[in-house]
Amino acid sequence: MKMRRHDLPQLLVINPPGLFDYGDPFAAKFTVLRAWESPLPLPRFLSAHAQSAPALLCSAATRVTAGLLDLLPSLRIIVTTSAGLNHIDVPECRRRGIAVANAGEVFSDDVADAAVGLALDVLRRVSAADRFVRRGLWAKDGDFALGSKQLVGKRVGIVGLGSIGLQVAKRLEAFGCPVSYNSRTKKPSVSYTFYANVYELAANSDILIICCALTEQTRHMIGKSVLLALGKDGIIINVGRGAIIDEKELVQSLVWGEIRGSGLDVFENEPNVPEELLSLDNVVLSPHVAAFTEESFQDLTELMIANLEAFFSNKPLITPVMDKQ
Amino acid sequence: MKMRRHDLPQLLVINPPGLFDYGDPFAAKFTVLRAWESPLPLPRFLSAHAQSAPALLCSAATRVTAGLLDLLPSLRIIVTTSAGLNHIDVPECRRRGIAVANAGEVFSDDVADAAVGLALDVLRRVSAADRFVRRGLWAKDGDFALGSKQLVGKRVGIVGLGSIGLQVAKRLEAFGCPVSYNSRTKKPSVSYTFYANVYELAANSDILIICCALTEQTRHMIGKSVLLALGKDGIIINVGRGAIIDEKELVQSLVWGEIRGSGLDVFENEPNVPEELLSLDNVVLSPHVAAFTEESFQDLTELMIANLEAFFSNKPLITPVMDKQ
CATH class of the missing domain: 3.40.50.720 (NAD(P)-binding Rossmann-like Domain)
Structure with a gap:
């Protein structure tokens, strides 16, 4: 029996995905909330649609600040498609008990x-x-x-x-x-x-x-x-x-x-x-593409999904920056 | 006592040197005959000036055919600045007892x-x-x-x-x-x-x-x-x-x-x-520059001179294609 859409965990994405495709592979496993597609200002979109979202998928383009986290009371995990973490307030995530996974060594x-x-x-x-x-x-x-x-x-x-x-x-x-x-x-x-x-x-x-x-x-x-x-x-x-x-x-x-x-x-x-x-x-x-090959994007998609699935199955993250506590 | 110019062995160069500098390092040791600088047609230049030249320095731009060799009765050694030899009629050189040295593994x-x-x-x-x-x-x-x-x-x-x-x-x-x-x-x-x-x-x-x-x-x-x-x-x-x-x-x-x-x-x-x-x-x-770095040109100059000096000292060539017989 096919799982119904509302049974899938909510996965919030704030910025447009750029080259990385947040498409079918994610949609098959998550209800993807695409904030950038909404005409609403971000805070209104988040309060209207993301109050129960447990997961955020982001790239280096999304600045994950304490202010953003305040708008996401149910958030429990962040997966970032980057290896770098300079866009995420990691200490603040730690304080709030939010797990963080990154791209590990994929790139x-x-x-x-x-x-x-x-x-x-x-x-x-x-x-x-x-x-x-x-x-x-x-x-x-x-x-x-x-x-x-x-x-x-x-x-x-x-x-x-x-x-x-x-x-x-x-x-x-x-x-x-x-x-x-x-x-x-x-x-x-x-x-x-x-x-x-x-x-x-x-x-x-x-x-x-x-x-x-x-x-x-x-x-x-x-x-x-x-x-x-x-x-x-x-x-x-x-x-x-x-x-x-x-x-x-x-x-x-x-x-x-x-x-x-x-x-x-x-x-x-x-x-x-x-x-x-x-x-x-x-x-x-070079336009910030050192990490970008067709193969690494495929590997990245699999890794991001594997981290999210591990989290929702109460298993250790594959590439944790901070696992849940 | 400084050696007089006419005591130096004659070194014939037919084509312009391109990026490779046939300058001071060669002029200090050889009387360089620069055919390309003469207004004479090549056969007339060679019969007027190169009848006693024992050495030819060439690149892949100089086609060394039996016809050219006929015009150079005193030629005893050819050094080519290339690794490849497709521009030189090597069997014909062998038949005439002309030694050939190339760039070896410099590049x-x-x-x-x-x-x-x-x-x-x-x-x-x-x-x-x-x-x-x-x-x-x-x-x-x-x-x-x-x-x-x-x-x-x-x-x-x-x-x-x-x-x-x-x-x-x-x-x-x-x-x-x-x-x-x-x-x-x-x-x-x-x-x-x-x-x-x-x-x-x-x-x-x-x-x-x-x-x-x-x-x-x-x-x-x-x-x-x-x-x-x-x-x-x-x-x-x-x-x-x-x-x-x-x-x-x-x-x-x-x-x-x-x-x-x-x-x-x-x-x-x-x-x-x-x-x-x-x-x-x-x-x-890329404009045929795979072999060309400042360092390799320096190494090449030294190698070409070393081959010529070895030849004129009756020593084995450094990078022989064919040594003298």
């Missing part, structure tokens, strides 16, 4: 691949060369000007050696790059060189790769002094969050050649990208 | 890096995403459409497991890709799956990477049937030579979606790139 391989792809592109000028050919300049102007640097032997500094940083390290070792890292604590499980602060790491790196989470501690951690320590042959790759870097300082460094180049998947004020970057040839710009 | 790491960079770019749409951001479409149109595929687990098929192919394999193993290959003979030193023909390899691969030399046997080796065997989710990367692929068939496959995409550093009729490719979003185009 780690893809984000690491994107980081290596950006590093190769900036060093070897793949996108710039593609522009050159597409504009017909090869036949017209002759050889593409050099400026391409070798990856072998370049010293890679990884900021944040979590699951993404470890995958980046594994890949770049195979390219013949010595790896160092900075993280809150030295990791006894790896042999990479540890630097206790990001300034020292930058001073000893040719390619700095930002893989850490955005927290109050990491906000604007990469500023003028770190960029100067990286130096004019240095390259910076960011697959973490835009605000980990002081973007104004980064733009100045790139414009003035204080660093060599940059591959950026994330920005401080997405989807707005600083105007100055759009015409620079020493940057590769 | 292997850089070409392998370029192959991986192109594969990542086609799969993860790095250049396409960069175009999207630069055109201001992220803020205007919202999220970048998917179409990005995961690298982890993709079956990589390498055509030609020489020094470049081996470096490609090593790198892509670190990304979690199973590796197979096709080459003239099975290599007992590796554990990758061997396919005796390129059709079987393509049928069992998601990403086909062309790393072999262009010879009469490999010319148009990748044609319609191989492309169809690779299939509509398949990607082809070429860092070998353009003519290894039947370019007309490749263009048709890309236009009609018979394969998913392609990353091309080489073309059949360089610097001319088929017009149809210039507007396709599923290709990444």
Whole structure:
């Protein structure tokens, strides 16, 4: 017998899903409340329709503040499609006994691949060369000007050696790059060189790769002094969050050649990208898609549903940030 | 005492050097005869100035035929800045007792890096995403459409497991890709799956990477049937030579979606790139620069000079294709 729609647990979604499809797989198992489709202002929608909703599915676009939680008295679990948690007031969730699950390591391989792809592109000028050919300049102007640097032997500094940083390290070792890292604590499980602060790491790196989470501690951690320590042959790759870097300082460094180049998947004020970057040839710009592949979205859908089903079956979450207490 | 210019061995260069600098390092050790700078037609230049020249420095742009060799009666050594030899009539050189040295493995790491960079770019749409951001479409149109595929687990098929192919394999193993290959003979030193023909390899691969030399046997080796065997989710990367692929068939496959995409550093009729490719979003185009980094050019200069010095000192060549007999 088919389960009737009103027997399914309510799953609230506040913002439009963007590329991630909140469609059939969720609708088969939950009554999905799509706040963004309602003409009502959000607080009125929530008080009219979401007072008994136990579950919220969100992305990094939904800011989960104490104020929002006040409007959701029945909320017991939040699942976020992101690995990062900077959009969720986690301590407040803990205080209220709301469980939180995230994307775990679903994206780690893809984000690491994107980081290596950006590093190769900036060093070897793949996108710039593609522009050159597409504009017909090869036949017209002759050889593409050099400026391409070798990856072998370049010293890679990884900021944040979590699951993404470890995958980046594994890949770049195979390219013949010595790896160092900075993280809150030295990791006894790896042999990479540890630097206790990001300034020292930058001073000893040719390619700095930002893989850490955005927290109050990491906000604007990469500023003028770190960029100067990286130096004019240095390259910076960011697959973490835009605000980990002081973007104004980064733009100045790139414009003035204080660093060599940059591959950026994330920005401080997405989807707005600083105007100055759009015409620079020493940057590769990516619209926050490092995590996004067809395969990872499929895996993500399954993981989000598995977390929700585990919660409603009183089983441990699959990728808990905080399990229910 | 400084050696006088006319005491230095003569080194003939026929075509302009392009990006590779035939400048100071060579001039310090050889009397460089720059044929391309002369207003004389080449045969007249050679009969007037190169009758006693023992050495020729060339790139893939110089076709070394029996006809050219007839004009150079004193020639005893050819050093080519390329790894490939398809521009040199090697049997004819052998018959005449002319030694040949090439670039050896100077480029292997850089070409392998370029192959991986192109594969990542086609799969993860790095250049396409960069175009999207630069055109201001992220803020205007919202999220970048998917179409990005995961690298982890993709079956990589390498055509030609020489020094470049081996470096490609090593790198892509670190990304979690199973590796197979096709080459003239099975290599007992590796554990990758061997396919005796390129059709079987393509049928069992998601990403086909062309790393072999262009010879009469490999010319148009990748044609319609191989492309169809690779299939509509398949990607082809070429860092070998353009003519290894039947370019007309490749263009048709890309236009009609018979394969998913392609990353091309080489073309059949360089610097001319088929017009149809210039507007396709599923290709990444590169102007034959896979081997070119600042570091590899420095290494190449040293290697070319070392081969010439070895020859003139009656020592074995460093990277001989054929040593003197």
